[in-house]
Amino acid sequence: MSTEDLRIVWIYPDLLSTYGDRGNMLILAARARARGIPVETIEIRSDQALPDSADLYLLGGGEDGPQALAAQRLNADGGLHRAVARGSVVFAVCAGYQLLGTSFFAKGAAYPGLSLLDLQSDRGPARAVGELHGVIDPRLGLPPLSGFENHGGRTHLGPGVSPLAQVTTGIGNDGTSEGAWRGNLIGTYSHGPALSRNPALADLLLRWATGAGYLPPLDDTWTDRLRHERQVAVAP
Amino acid sequence: MPLRAKVASSVSRTAAALSRAAGRGDGSVIGGWIGLKIDPELLKHLAAGRSVALISGTNGKTTTTKLTVAALESAGRVATNAFGANMPTGHTSALAKAGATPYAVLEVDEHYLARVLDETRPRAVALLNLSRDQLDRAKEVAMMAQMWREALAHHPDVHVVANADDPMVTWAAYHCASVTWFSAGQRWHDDSWVCPECGGAIERAGGDWRCTTCPLRRPRPQWVVEEDGVVDPTGAWHQVKLSLPGTVNIGNAATALAVAAQFGVRPADAVLRLGSVTSVAGRYAQVERDGRLIRLLLAKNPASWLEAFDMAEAAPTLLSINARDPDGLDTSWLFDVDFAPLYGRRVLITGDRAYDLAVRLQVNGIPFEHVTSFADALAAVPPGRLEVIANYTAFQDIRAELDRVN
Numbered sequence: 288m289s290t291e292d293l294r295i296v297w298i299y300p301d302l303l304s305t306y307g308d309r310g311n312m313l314i315l316a317a318r319a320r321a322r323g324i325p326v327e328t329i330e331i332r333s334d335q336a337l338p339d340s341a342d343l344y345l346l347g348g349g350e351d352g353p354q355a356l357a358a359q360r361l362n363a364d365g366g367l368h369r370a371v372a373r374g375s376v377v378f379a380v381c382a383g384y385q386l387l388g389t390s391f392f393a394k395g396a397a398y399p400g401l402s403l404l405d406l407q408s409d410r411g412p413a414r415a416v417g418e419l420h421g422v423i424d425p426r427l428g429l430p431p432l433s434g435f436e437n438h439g440g441r442t443h444l445g446p447g448v449s450p451l452a453q454v455t456t457g458i459g460n461d462g463t464s465e466g467a468w469r470g471n472l473i474g475t476y477s478h479g480p481a482l483s484r485n486p487a488l489a490d491l492l493l494r495w496a497t498g499a500g501y502l503p504p505l506d507d508t509w510t511d512r513l514r515h516e517r518q519v520a521v522a523p
Numbered sequence: 524m525p526l527r528a529k530v531a532s533s534v535s536r537t538a539a540a541l542s543r544a545a546g547r548g549d550g551s552v553i554g555g556w557i558g559l560k561i562d563p564e565l566l567k568h569l570a571a572g573r574s575v576a577l578i579s580g581t582n583g584k585t586t587t588t589k590l591t592v593a594a595l596e597s598a599g600r601v602a603t604n605a606f607g608a609n610m611p612t613g614h615t616s617a618l619a620k621a622g623a624t625p626y627a628v629l630e631v632d633e634h635y636l637a638r639v640l641d642e643t644r645p646r647a648v649a650l651l652n653l654s655r656d657q658l659d660r661a662k663e664v665a666m667m668a669q670m671w672r673e674a675l676a677h678h679p680d681v682h683v684v685a686n687a688d689d690p691m692v693t694w695a696a697y698h699c700a701s702v703t704w705f706s707a708g709q710r711w712h713d714d715s716w717v718c719p720e721c722g723g724a725i726e727r728a729g730g731d732w733r734c735t736t737c738p739l740r741r742p743r744p745q746w747v748v749e750e751d752g753v754v755d756p757t758g759a760w761h762q763v764k765l766s767l768p769g770t771v772n773i774g775n776a777a778t779a780l781a782v783a784a785q786f787g788v789r790p791a792d793a794v795l796r797l798g799s800v801t802s803v804a805g806r807y808a809q810v811e812r813d814g815r816l817i818r819l820l821l822a823k824n825p826a827s828w829l830e831a832f833d834m835a836e837a838a839p840t841l842l843s844i845n846a847r848d849p850d851g852l853d854t855s856w857l858f859d860v861d862f863a864p865l866y867g868r869r870v871l872i873t874g875d876r877a878y879d880l881a882v883r884l885q886v887n888g889i890p891f892e893h894v895t896s897f898a899d900a901l902a903a904v905p906p907g908r909l910e911v912i913a914n915y916t917a918f919q920d921i922r923a924e925l926d927r928v929n
């Protein structure tokens with residue numbers, strides 16, 4: 288890490304930005320600053336070179352055309368691959384999550400992904416829209432995932448990744464598992480400001496990105512209330 | 524008018540009256556629906572012989588329609604459609620109900636512009652802005668611009684009044700034979716960073732914008748908002764005294780004046796009439812209750828939240844958020860809105876999804892108080908002004924509550 292600040296890069300907001308994707312960057316920055324960690328947030332457009340020296344990279348959601356274009360430009364740029372090789376953290380939602388795999392489906396055809404995670408995505412029988420809840424991989428030590436999904440894809444995990452969660456409400460990858468992770472890379476179908484309902488996940492990303500083994504807790508009263516409300520809303 | 528159209532028109536009026544009498548709504552849609560069943564060409568027949576203006580865009584169309592009606596009324600009687608009834612059934616009902624008028628000003632849902640252009644053969648169409656709605660995505664904004672562009676290509680005789688500050692609108696109208704450009708400002712930029720022509724990046728500096736890779740750029744506007752007034756194409760400045768708040772509405776007034784000018788109404792005459800518009804479908808309406816002067820502002824998508832912040836005074840502000848079907852079930856858009864303009868005001872929050880808003884405001888660094896009802900909000904603030912900004916069903920809930928006690 289070349290600078291003192293925690294550097295967070297939002298990749299291609301001009302292509303991959305729907306439904307409040309900016310939220311994840313805002314939440315990570317706010318939670319870091321609340322602990323006295325100086326933060327630099329950087330938005331890199333698709334016509335700019337992607338710096339490979341940042342600590343944390345964010346990928347948002349997007350439609351087919353922009354998604355395919357983003358994959359092409361990221362593969363040509365190579366910055367994200369170099370950053371991952373250096374151990375940088377990546378958090379990707381929805382279309383951004385699909386991008387991390389070996390291939391994804393857009394505009395009726397399969398496109399090569401970034402091959403950073405061992406998974407591939409195709410089209411599902413119907414669009415998955417609604418609350419998405421699940422029990423997160425116990426090795427990550429996080430409370431249940433709570434979010435909202437809106438996607439037409441289905442994702443098939445290879446042996447090189449683990450599911451982020453087991454679905455209790457919603458579809459996620461395939462109705463059973465949701466999202467994927469390996470090393471410092473996490474992808475999820477919980478779209479938009481996914482971290483707004485999952486502050487513990489936000490803090491995990493911050494610990495990975497800063498190397499801090501511990502971060503002092505913050506007052507998450509309102510988030511706890513929101514999580515509880517959504518949990519009650521989806522209870523049978 | 525052919526006999527079938529006459530029958531359809533008369534049945535449409537009767538059905539609307541019956542619906543009102545039965546207490547089943549204001550009849551602004553059902554009459555048109557029945558009329559179009561009897562004669563699918565009814566709207567075409569009803570529009571024939573009138574000078575028609577269409578007003579479309581994501582935001583501000585109801586207000587701009589009302590202002591345009593006020594401006595045009597100096598020239599003669601104007602038929603217009605009611606709030607919400609901005610699809611062909613609503614247009615049909617409105618024209619059938621109005622009887623013969625020399626003019627019609629119709630608010631058009633942006634998805635229906637092509638069809639309404641075909642059927643009403645307007646003299647002018649005003650294109651206000653295009654941005655994401657709660658239920659839509661950014662890409663649909665580009666698709667909408669494409670639809671507009673194709674629809675306008677079929678009507679080279681229509682005069683277009685278009686917003687030069689919105690790259691999407693500009694691109695849709697760029698090749699039209701007859702265009703008046705206006706500048707009403709654009710607060711929301713997140714749906715127009717990518718050039719709709721070539722996919723290049725749009726660069727902005729001050730109020731200007733241009734594509735970095737192709738010739739698309741902001742056209743020179745003929746009507747411009749300046750201070751609390753509007754500069755017309757001759758360079759004359761007209762002070763605009765509105766009964767509606769915010770510079771956003773001065774922009775809507777500029778559009779209305781530009782449209783009215785196409786019908787021969789001079790801005791100096793039209794501008795005096797705009798102050799007669801006081802409330803638009805309950806929006807901006809002020810209600811007094813227990814010494815609290817309550818003003819209701821509807822914010823239905825990220826762009827209109829920014830406009831509502833512009834209109835609200837620096838007074839205690841209640842924000843109410845629901846996520847029912849008409850609002851969209853997803854609250855993610857809250858993170859598309861920067862609530863920073865509320866900083867320093869006393870902020871109260873309520874609604875079905877107040878907790879989503881609470882989390883958003885916390886990230887934004889805006890202190891707030893949560894109240895569980897509108898009545899509690901009233902009790903919590905001192906006498907004086909209370910600004911209320913709500914999304915669709917939350918707005919309807921608060922309106923209903925104010926009506927009940929009144």
Ligand SMILES: [Zn+2]
Nearest residue numbers: 718721734737
């Ligand atoms: Zn261009």
